[in-house]
Amino acid sequence: MSFDINTLRKDFPILETEISGRKLVYFDNAATTQKPAVVVKALETYYDSYNANIHRGIHYLAEKATAAFEETRKTVRAFLNAASTEEIIFTYGTTDAINLVAYTYGRKFLKEGDEILISTLEHHSNIVPWQMLCEEKGCVLKVIPIDDNGDLILEEFDRLLSEKTKLVSVVHVSNALGTINPVEYIIQKAHEAGAKVLIDGAQACSHIPVDVQQLDADFYVLSAHKLFGPTGTGILYGKKELLLAMPPFRGGGEMIKEVTFEKTTYADLPYKFEAGTPNIADVITFKYALDYFNALDKEGLRRHEHELLDYATEKLEALEGVKIIGKAPQKISVVSFVMENIHPQDIGIILDQQGIAVRTGHHCTQPLMQRFGIPGTARASFAPYNTKEEIDALISGLLKVKKFLA
Amino acid sequence: MSINEIQDEIIETFELFDDWEEKYEYIIDLGKKLAGLDDQYKTEDNIIKGCQSVVWLHAHLEGDKVIFEADSQAIIVKGLVSMLLKVLSGHTPDEILNTDLYFIEKTGLSSHLAQTRSNGLASMVKQMKAYALGYKTLLEKQNQS
Numbered sequence: 001m002s003f004d005i006n007t008l009r010k011d012f013p014i015l016e017t018e019i020s021g022r023k024l025v026y027f028d029n030a031a032t033t034q035k036p037a038v039v040v041k042a043l044e045t046y047y048d049s050y051n052a053n054i055h056r057g058i059h060y061l062a063e064k065a066t067a068a069f070e071e072t073r074k075t076v077r078a079f080l081n082a083a084s085t086e087e088i089i090f091t092y093g094t095t096d097a098i099n100l101v102a103y104t105y106g107r108k109f110l111k112e113g114d115e116i117l118i119s120t121l122e123h124h125s126n127i128v129p130w131q132m133l134c135e136e137k138g139c140v141l142k143v144i145p146i147d148d149n150g151d152l153i154l155e156e157f158d159r160l161l162s163e164k165t166k167l168v169s170v171v172h173v174s175n176a177l178g179t180i181n182p183v184e185y186i187i188q189k190a191h192e193a194g195a196k197v198l199i200d201g202a203q204a205c206s207h208i209p210v211d212v213q214q215l216d217a218d219f220y221v222l223s224a225h226k227l228f229g230p231t232g233t234g235i236l237y238g239k240k241e242l243l244l245a246m247p248p249f250r251g252g253g254e255m256i257k258e259v260t261f262e263k264t265t266y267a268d269l270p271y272k273f274e275a276g277t278p279n280i281a282d283v284i285t286f287k288y289a290l291d292y293f294n295a296l297d298k299e300g301l302r303r304h305e306h307e308l309l310d311y312a313t314e315k316l317e318a319l320e321g322v323k324i325i326g327k328a329p330q331k332i333s334v335v336s337f338v339m340e341n342i343h344p345q346d347i348g349i350i351l352d353q354q355g356i357a358v359r360t361g362h363h364c365t366q367p368l369m370q371r372f373g374i375p376g377t378a379r380a381s382f383a384p385y386n387t388k389e390e391i392d393a394l395i396s397g398l399l400k401v402k403k404f405l406a
Numbered sequence: 407m408s409i410n411e412i413q414d415e416i417i418e419t420f421e422l423f424d425d426w427e428e429k430y431e432y433i434i435d436l437g438k439k440l441a442g443l444d445d446q447y448k449t450e451d452n453i454i455k456g457c458q459s460v461v462w463l464h465a466h467l468e469g470d471k472v473i474f475e476a477d478s479q480a481i482i483v484k485g486l487v488s489m490l491l492k493v494l495s496g497h498t499p500d501e502i503l504n505t506d507l508y509f510i511e512k513t514g515l516s517s518h519l520a521q522t523r524s525n526g527l528a529s530m531v532k533q534m535k536a537y538a539l540g541y542k543t544l545l546e547k548q549n550q551s
């Protein structure tokens with residue numbers, strides 16, 4: 001199937017939205033992507049025709065819902081090329097998945113003086129859970145610095161890595177700058193030092209292919225809502241031997257084998273980590289998002305996203321007073337920028353009046369903003385359904401920002 | 407002028423605007439004209455939490471009136487802050503505490519400003535009322551002694 005932007009846009013009804021008489025320009029895809037109609041339809045179909053609790057009923061609906069739920073697990077396994085469905089844990093999102101690892105793996109296997117290595121690029125969700133763990137266990141958090149382009153300084157990473165390093169947790173693709181990190185290298189080096197590696201793939205999955213076995217990642221986490229799927233659903237991939245060694249996270253129904261008041265035995269993988277009634281509807285729906293995404297012409301899509309990135313970069317750089325933050329050679333289609341003497345929030349408000357949705361602020365990466373000495377940026381993040389015409393609208397929107405505020 | 411008279415005046419001004427551009431030009435102009443705060447008052451303690459851009463608020467008492475001064479890094483927010491100052495600064499603690507701020511709703515600013523930003527403004531109003539309450543107690547104590 002070849003990549004046709006007009007056909008593709010028709011799959012996303014929300015793109016027809018008008019805001020104060022102008023066609024919506026949605027450039028906040030790194031926050032969450034829009035959902036194709038098939039995904040919305042799947043959610044409706046589930047509730048209309050086979051809503052039931054899973055893994056417990058013996059009736060028709062329960063079996064149908066359970067099968068659909070497990071079908072998503074199979075689809076995710078294939079999507080990430082995990083070795084088995086036992087390695088795919090459903091969570092509420094990336095944040096939830098990282099917390100799960102920090103709480104279970106971290107608490108069981110890390111001890112005082114052990115070091116956890118993250119990077120300056122991290123989202124708060126890949127900082128705070130480790131800080132909490134460090135506080136509890138007396139571990140030490142170390143941070144890989146970045147250069148002015150927004151690339152990790154790998155020599156510094158090599159230097160920071162030691163036999164004390166027990167866990168390296170880094171982002172695959174930066175949400176604030178778009179930098180694609182050399183995670184293969186990081187994983188290999190970390191393993192040589194005897195550390196385990198968690199990769200935050202929240203931003204990566206919708207832009208670059210991910211193969212957890214090829215990467216040899218120990219943990220890989222993502223959120224469905226950034227991948228054309230519903231909110232409230234995410235994935236923790238973990239290597240089986242690690243998941244087996246980890247204690248459960250939450251206790252309750254679903255995650256048990258047998259409960260007596262004296263002792264409870266836990267369910268097998270992956271259920272051990274899925275206590276309570278999960279987000280059945282959204283997990284089931286996520287499969288439809290993955291099927292949709294898988295069927296797109298990936299090469300055409302990447303070319304298109306690259307064109308958008310190059311075009312936006314060129315146009316923004318031509319605007320006087322605009323400075324792009326994050327110029328890593330390997331980037332996904334995200335452009336973060338600041339404007340001379342204009343606060344990012346003002347940029348966002350004036351663009352919003354023109355129907356253009358960008359994100360402004362610190363993007364949940366305050367330490368990264370501190371690294372650049374700025375309060376925040378305006379960020380345009382693109383999805384396959386975006387167009388060059390929309391980038392033109394952004395540029396004329398920014399000219400208006402300058403007219404108002406410069 | 408009473409607080410409500412000032413609010414009504416602002417609402418009347420906004421009724422004259424035809425489109426968002428005029429509205430925002432006006433707000434931006436207010437922001438540019440607001441004197442802002444002396445650096446000594448731009449302290450961590452004076453920062454209003456809940457705003458995307460940093461907003462500082464400082465208050466002091468002149469006679470029985472509370473005087474507010476404020477500043478922001480972002481100009482549109484500074485314009486909005488300027489309106490809040492215009493409405494609430496220079497009144498007694500009781501007047502401030504008993505005010506229903508209807509101008510934000512009536513000028514259509516709440517719908518023009520996304521929730522997060524109005525929340526920032528809401529925290530600012532809350533902080534202004536907290537100052538008023540503090541000064542009310544202080545004034546009552548002074549009157550007793």
Ligand SMILES: Cc1ncc(COP(=O)(O)O)c(C=O)c1O
Nearest residue numbers: 093094095123125175202203223
């Ligand atoms: C890189 C990165 N990590 C983690 C997260 C957190 O994802 P969620 O809020 O879906 O848990 C995000 C989302 O903004 C992100 O971009």
